[in-house]
Amino acid sequence: MERILHGKEIFEIIPFDINSSVLFFPIRHHSPICSYHLLKLIDEYKPDCILVEGPENANRLIPVLTDENTVLPVAFYYYYKDSRKLVSEDGEDYKCYYPFLNASPEYNALLKARQMNIDCGFIDLPYGEILIHTAEDKGIRKEREIQSYNDDYYLSENKFFKAICEKTGVRNFDEFWERYFETDSLYGTTEDFIAKMYTDCYLIRENTPEEDMIKDGCIIREQYMAQNILKEAETHSKVLVVTGGFHTPGLYNLVNGKNKIKKVKVHSFGEDIQNVYAMSYSFEAADALNGYASGMQNPGFYDNVWKGLAECLDNHEEPNEVYNNVVMDTLLKCAKKSNKANLLITMSDISSAVTMYDGLALIRDKKSPGLYELYDCVQSCFIKGEVNASSDLPIRFLSEIATGKEIGKLCDTAEKIPLMKDFEELSRKYRLKINDIIEQKTELDIFAKPLHMEISRFFYRLNFLKTGFAKRLKGADLINNIDRSRIREVWSYKRTVKTDSALIDYSAYGGTIEEVCAIVSSRFLKDEQKSGNAAKLYVECFLMGIDISENFADKMNDIIINDGDFFSLGKAVYYFNMLYSLRKMYGVDNSTSEYFLTKCFQKNIIMLPSMINVSPEDSAECIKICKMLYNIVSGDILSGEYNTLIETFKAMAEKENPEPALYGGVLGLIYGSDVSYKLRIENALQGYLSGTEDMRKNGASFLRGLFATARDIVLVGNEFVNIIDKLIKALPMDMFIEVLPELRLAFSYFTPGEIDSIAEKAAAIYNSKKSELMNKPQIYDDLYAVGAELEKIILGQSEVGK
Amino acid sequence: MSQKYIKPPVEIRYAKELEALKANDTARKPENWVLSPKAVRTFILGSKTPITYNGEKITVNKKFFGNDALVERCIITLAGSRGLMLVGEPGTAKTMLSELLSAAISGTSTNTVQGTAGTTEDMIKYSWNYALLLAKGPVKEALVPSPLYVGMSKGIITRFEEITRTPAEIQDSLISVMSDKVLNVPELEEDGLIFAKPGFNIIGTANIRDKGVNEMSSALKRRFNFETVNPVKDVRLEKQIIINEVEQTVLANKIEMPVDTDVAELLAITYHELREGISESGIKIDKPSAVMSTAEAVSVFYQTMSNAWYYEDDKMSLKDLTENLNNAVCKDTKDDLERLKGYFNTVIKFKAEKIGGIWKEFYTARKYLK
Incomplete structure (x- = not known):
């Protein structure tokens, strides 16, 4: 490993000549050590043009990014709407971020170019074009929590590096990177660092199949970048190319004629299809631990490292103490925060932690302690006991501090959408x-x-x-x-x-939030076919204060007419009824709600009789809708429909093989308007009682439906309790256990007071009192033991008798 | 290796490696340490490059798997002024790690206090040979030194096993020793102060499942750096541990048959899945309440292997393996048997159908789960 990393022979494969017209500087995104050596190299090489890897359609944003009033982190936000279906048949919208932190070499290269007043720019394909040339689920089209432009996965997910991590005993690629690049390369020359990066990237490239690079869109991007580099080389004498290290070998071969460049044509897209904006970003979002796939973990920590390194560059000092200072500073902040949370971190703990990170750096052959030694010492010295979710607060505090809280800010001249x-x-x-x-x-x-x-x-x-x-x-x-x-x-x-x-x-x-909400709502409504969902949108618009009722009345009408789903219409009735009832409270005119409510209601009633044979899973929802319709006609808005609804319920009750719960519910609603239906209900329940086993089982469902709509039927007189008693007694034990959940659900419609009253009636059947039923005398353990012993003896004797 | 022991101590078992490392150790080391911290690391985590010692190439094998950073932290802790407390589930190799550290740092792993509910303060500090005490009075000759006393006077590591099994007030007798590095024997008057020599430190081990029996006082906790040893998460490593450990044990017990690596892999996967509660293919498993440690897996494997050696013509039988697994898992509650049966009827059944071979045989052996 050491031999590979320090191998000078790499310059025979990719020469490094400070006098060449094109010089390649390989980087890892957001890496302070890359920025450090990059700035040193720029001072030495003195380029008249700096080219940076990044979609070229963001070139207009470089002045914003490098403006002295812009505070990092900021990100370029790219979007591409595949309405022409060039990426896939799905015609999806795509978006991704390209974050810039203070430590980002790309940012430092562009900033330096501005300071030197030389040309600079991005050289990669525009975002949409990269997508078009990337296979599904590859490269930039891979599903990630936060989509990013940068392609660090070539490093971190490479098999070659995974094997090296295992061999060197580090936990992950980031630890490897910190140990062998970030801290180690602070003490060497820029040329040594570049040799190490060239070697590293060359080996990774050698271990990546060509086919994968084609699918990732990597090859075509390099063709395009090389095209741009050669174009700039014609008009400039010294061109510095700053790209992800993985591309360096590929670009070198293309620019130097070792591989042939194929001209890449790009589509011409309007701003409505493809564009890029600068936006303020945060360290939290840029943290690799939060799903951002191409960056270093805990960017706040490395930002502080970079600040130290930049100061050393400005003052021409050696950077030997930078990591020590940042590690110590972060440790003290963590101790302070832990103490604020009453975790009692003593001076002895801190001193032990300092010994620990220094010792770990020594045993790991690191020239300075880094982020991983910091985590190790906090875990070892600040957590007293087992590390688990309740004890790992110091680690969480450290993670927060090392991630950083800062949010970026764009300069005032930045174009704002x-x-x-x-x-x-x-x-x-x-x-x-x-x-x-x-x-x-x-x-x-x-x-x-x-x-x-x-x-x-x-x-x-x-x-x-x-x-x-x-x-x-x-x-x-x-x-x-x-x-x-x-x-x-x-x-x-x-x-x-x-x-x-x-x-x-x-x-x-659109240009305003209100306008956009109205347009998005109308687009949604345009494609919607279910009246329930459309009515829900009306409620959302009502809450947003956006009136869509007039413009879309015809569309809503069509949706209702074409909707054949009883449940969807039920949902629509609920939403429109609510909007109607809120009109006074919110002081709005809701005449359209009344109109749509009537329409949906009428359609619901027409479909109601056919619902009597609904599946048991849908019966509860159906009962809910029936109850809601009943409540609506009992109020003032649709009172004229009362008789029609009751007649519909009666027609439903006459149908054959009704679903038991819905049947119970409908009978209960009829009973609400006509108490003479009590007898009918009792008869129906008797019918379930005297039927087959399955019928008896259905009795419990019937009760559930009945109690959902007419629970007072049990509370008036004793007959009903007697019938329920008979029903329960008639059930065999195993069937009783089977229907018990249904019965429990049925009785859950009653209030505690009502349950009390039912219990009293149930007790009376067995000549008992409510108090006896509810408060049984305590059975003491020894008495229970005697009983158990007796039972055993009796059972034993009966066995003998057999 | 000498055959005088059922389980030889680490310093004997790996004597050659330790000698080779010592002879080639040029790095700086803390006073009284046998090896430098870097060499201790190499001893425990291994090295691919063999060391030449007395004309022989000696390969230092990896002995502790799964968390290299933890081992490094342990070594640095022991070089400092705080003690090291290893906590974790039973069977996660805490004791083995403490033995390896002691043997590499002090050359001995046997200077140990075994913590139990009956451990008393004199077992930790010192006691007396009463015949000599009566004959000569309180003189050094009559004093019976404890491992802690020995550790302090020689400047070596003292291991305190199962510290949380010891009553809290007895544990607390360590506080002053760890703070001041002095042990006071009042009976010896002016000779009664035993100052700890450089190199002395304490490695304690405690099971998480014992927590609550005797919680450590916060004053004592402050004297230790804590390291949580978790079960090995990587099935590949777990298989390797099973093979390594069983190879050592069968060698010591003169069982001359090769370790069946396929069965080791099967057992490693079984233990891993039962411990994690999820199969490789994503099937949710009801986890048994019993400890599903790698140490238990090693024990199940060794029992099956010795059965094969003595009774089954050198062929490991999956019937025996299943029975031994049954005995190891179904100890505390009857529910564990149901959980194990459930595991066989879902996950093993799935593997038997998909992969076949040894898994099919394993699935057939489910009838021995009782």
């Missing part, structure tokens, strides 16, 4: 703290203060656009029918990377 501008202006108007890293909370008195109603709608709109910005903690939940009477809302909110990226995603739809 109108949608983002609208978001920021409205947030300012509503005095929302959107630049704070801590989640904020706000309480809204939506009916008393018009501004609060506006804020509530703003939150609903952002949630509708899936920005993950706000979360309603308290307040009426109209969609799920929970706490509808609440007049206040409590929300928490926090601007995250997801917020910005979602807004960028929707930027093509």
Whole structure:
């Protein structure tokens, strides 16, 4: 390994000549050591052009990125909408990030170019083009939590490196990288470092099949990059090429004519199809541990390392103490934070931790301790006992500190998309703290203060656009029918990377959040076929304060007419009824809701009789809808339909082979309008009693349906309790056990007071009292033991008798 | 290797490796350490490059698997002023690691206190030879030194096994020794202060399942660095451990048959899946409450192998393996038997159908689960 890493013979394969017209500098993304040697090399090489790996359609954003008022981390956010189905038949939308941290060599190369006033630019294919040339589930099209442009997986997921990690006893590629590159290369020359990188990348490349590189889109990207390098070399005398190390051998061969360059043609896409924006980013999002596939873990730690290294470069000092200082500083912050959480980290613990990280660096042949020694010493010296979820707080604190909390900020001259501008202006108007890293909370008195109603709608709109910005903690939940009477809302909110990226995603739809929500709603409605889902959208629009009713009345009408799903229509009835009933409270005109409610209701009634043979799984939902329809006609809005509904229920009750629970439910609803139906219900239950075993089993389901709609039937008189008693007694033990859950469910419709009253009636059947039934005398252990012994003897005797 | 022991101590078992490492050790070492920290690391984690010693090439094999960083932390802890406390599930090789560390650092792994509920303070510090005490009074000659006393006076590691089985107040007698590195024997008057020599330290081991029986005081905890030893997560490594351990044991017991690596792999997978509660193919398994450690797997394998050696013409039988597995898993509760049967009827059945071969035979042997 040492021989490979320090092998000078690599320069025979990829020559390194400081006087050459094109010089390749291989990097790992966000690596401080790469930035350190890159800046040293730029001072020595003095290029007149710097070319960086990255989609070239982001070139216009370089001035924003390198502006002195831009605070890192920031990211380029690329999107491509495959409406022409060039990537796949699915025609999906694609997006990815290209984050820049202070330690990123790409950023430092571009910044240095600006300072030197020389040409610079990105040389890779535009994002959409890369996607078009990448096979499904490969390269940039691989499913990842956070899609990134950079391709570190060539390093971290390479079999060659996995074998090396196993051999050197390190835990993962990042530890290997820190040990053999980040800390080790601080003490060598830039040429040594480049030799090491060339060797490393050459070996990885040798261990990667050509076929994989074609599928990943790597080969075609290199063709395009080489094309661009040669173009710039024509007009510049010294071109420095900064790319991921994996591409260096490929690019060298292409630029130097060892492999042939095939001209790559690119499509011409409008901004609605493909574009890129700069956005503020965070260390948290850039952390490899949070699913970002191409970066170093704990970027905050390495950002501090970079700050130290940059200072050494500025002051022409040796960087020997940089890691020691950052490790010590991070350890002290971790101890302080742990102490704040009452974990009692003493000076002795800290001193032991310092001994530990120094000792580990020595035993691991590292010239300075690093992130992994830091984790090791905190685990060993700060955790007293077994490491588990309840004791690992110091490690979690360390992870938070080492990840970093900072959020980037774009300079004022940065181009802002109108949608983002609208978001920021409205947030300012509503005095929302959107630049704070801590989640904020706000309480809204939506009916008393018009501004609060506006804020509530703003939150609903952002949630509708899936920005993950706000979360309603308290307040009426109209969609799920929970706490509808609440007049206040409590929300928490926090601007995250997801917020910005979602807004960028929707930027093509319009310039304001309100406009975009209206367009997205109408698009949704255009494709929707179920009235329930469409009505739910009406509720969402109601909450967002967006009126879609007039423009889409015809479409909604069509959806209702063509919807043949009883349950979907039931859902629509629920939503439109709710919107209608809220009209006074919210002070809105909801005449369209009344119209759609009537339409859906009528369709529901027509379909109702055919539902009597519904499957047992759907019976509960069906009973719920029947009950809701009954409640609606009992109110004022559709009172004229009362008799029609009852007649429909009666028609259902006459049908053959009804589903028992729904049958019970429907009879219960009829009983609500006509008490003479009690006899019919008793007869029906008797029928279940005197039937076959299966029929008796169905009796429990019948009761469940009945109690769901008419539980008072049990409370009036004693007859019903007597019948239930007979039903239960008639069931054999195994069947009783089988139907017990159903019976329990049936009785769950009663309040505790009602259960008490039923218990009294049940007790009376057996000449007992409620108190005796509920409070049995205690059986003492010894008495129970005697009983058990007696039982054993008796059973033993009967066995003998046999 | 000498055949005088059922289980030879580490320093005898690996005497050649230790001697070779010592002879080639040029790195700096703490006072009184037999090997340097780097050589201790090599002794425990192995090295691919053989060492030449007395004209012989000696390969230092890896002895502790699964967490190299943990071993490194243990070594650095022992070079410092704090004790080392190894905690973890039973059978995770805590004792083995403490033996390896002691043998490599101090040249002996036998200076040990065995913690039990009956451990008293004089077993930890010192006691008296009462015949001599009566004859000569409280003189050094009459004093019976404890392993802790020996460790301090010689500057070597003292191992304290199962420390949490010892009553808390007895454990606490270590506090002053670990803080001041002094043991006071008041009966000896001016000769009664025993100062610890460099090289002295304590390695304690404690099972997580014993927690709550005798919780350590926070004052004592502060004197230790804690390391949690987890079961090996990699099936490949677990198989290797089973093979290595069984090879050593059969050699010591003169069982001259080769270790069946296919059966070792089968057992490693079985233990891994039962411990993790999920099969390789993603089937959820009801985990048994019994300890499913690698040490238990080694024991099950060795029993099956010795059965084959003495009764079955050198062929390991999966019937025996199943019976031994049954005995190892179904100890505490009857539910474990049901869980084991469930595992056979789902996961092993699936493997028998998909892979066949040895798994089919294993599945057929399910009838011996009782």
